[in-house]
Amino acid sequence: MSEALEQALAEALAGLVVAVDTCADDVLDPDTAVKWLEGSAYVLDRLAPADRRRLAALFRAAALREPPGPWRDDLLKVGDGFGLDEDQHELYCDAIEAHVRRFVETVRDADPATEVPTCPGWTLADLTRHHGTTHHWTAHLVRHRVSERVWARDVPLELPDEEKDCPEWLAAAAEESLRALRSADPETPMWSPGADQHVRFFARHLLFEAVVHLADAELALGRTPRIEACTAADGIEEFLENRPFFGRPAESVAAPARDGASLRLHATDTGAAWTVVLGGGSGDGNGFRWENAARGAGGSAAPEGDATVTVEGAVGDLLLLVYGRRAPGDEEFAVTGEREVLEAWLAATAL
Incomplete structure (x- = not known):
């Protein structure tokens, strides 16, 4: 695609978004406007991070070609409105860090032998070991940019001798996986067990491992899980996208x-x-x-x-x-x- 065509399409899209967003209710039904804008957001959210940043720059350039005034001001808000300047890979890493921290805080002082009803046959110690194993496995895969499957059982885990030490072992494993993910280019091709064969797959997938296992621990301890709506919606789509690839x-x-x-x-x-x-x-x-x-x-x-x-x-x-x-x-x-x-x-x- 030529640069001129990129600029023309970005300018047209930005103008359409502002027109829809600022249209009077008696001209365009508000529910229809929201549906159109949400549909656009859904498409743009699936762009790779580099493409999102490129589109944000094109939106800004289109706005700055307009004379100062309300129209230009509204055009300058389009990129932010779609979150195009945000680094999605880093946001996933931040969310993983927060959820693992909550998991560790939840299980640290709990009895490791507590049964986990949502994982029949498992205790909190088993759940914590599984969670930490996934982080060690992810760190190994991303660090080596593997081109074919490596089983978790073939990755060094350095498990602690005492079950009471499992939460801190998990915390260290998460630090290792996040260090590997944050130092990697999310666009790098590599093997993954899902639909997306890039580094970026693992940050997104690891987040929902953390979300669901935190819920497992909370339910085991009689607490009600609270999952942010936007995170839950993304998790449902991540499940639907990738579940067919797991056999x-x-x-x-x-x-x-x-x-x-x-x-x-x-x-x-x-x-x-x-x-x-x-x-x-x-x-x-x-x-x-x-x-x-x-x-x-x-x-x-x-x-x-x-x-x-x-x-x-x-x-x-x-x-x-x-x-x-x-x-x-x-x-x-x-x-x-x-x-x-x-x-x-x-x-x-x-x-």
Whole structure:
């Protein structure tokens, strides 16, 4: 793409965004405006960090070509409005650090033998060892920019002799993985177990390992997990994007699901929604395909029509549902339609 075309497209997009954002309610329905802007944000959020920074610079250049005044001022806000100047890789690393710190604080003074109901057969010590192992494994993979799978069992772990020392061991392991991630270019190609074969995969994936395992520890200790809505929504999409790559997860889904049965996850607190179409209809053998029900796959409009089954709840609880930490029958959810389709998919995609 030529520089002139880049500039023209950025200028057109920035102008359209400002026009939609500042349009009077009697000219453009506010709900429609929000839907358009959220759709654009969804697409731009999927850009690589380097492309996001480039687009932010193009937006600023387009604004500065305008004479001083309200229009120029509004154009200058477009990049910030979409968070284009933010380093997403670093934001994920910061979030991992915060969640691991909370995990360590949660388990440090707890009995290591406490059972973890959401991980049957595990204690808090087991959960902490697993969490730390994932960090050691990630550090090894990223540091060596591996081109093929390396199993966690083949990575030096330096496990502590005493279970009571596991929280501090985890903290040190997280420091190691974050050091490796922060010193790496997120755009560097490398092997990963998921869809994205770049360093950046690991920061995003490791965050949701931390989010879910913190919830495991909190539930084990009788506490209610509190997950930020934006983090939970990203976690649901990260799960849906990558779960098909962890084997062939939906091969055991009941036969009716293979005929295109669908389920919808609807977040009652934010309005976000995702539609999952089950069975082999995806054509790639992965057992299901999905789209953001508000914007469709890749930001396009989603198809109309009722899902076979719909589950409604707060977005944080929906994240715990897809990860198997909550069940459809829990009081946090309202389920309508064919519950067995939802239960079959959850069983087939269990980690």
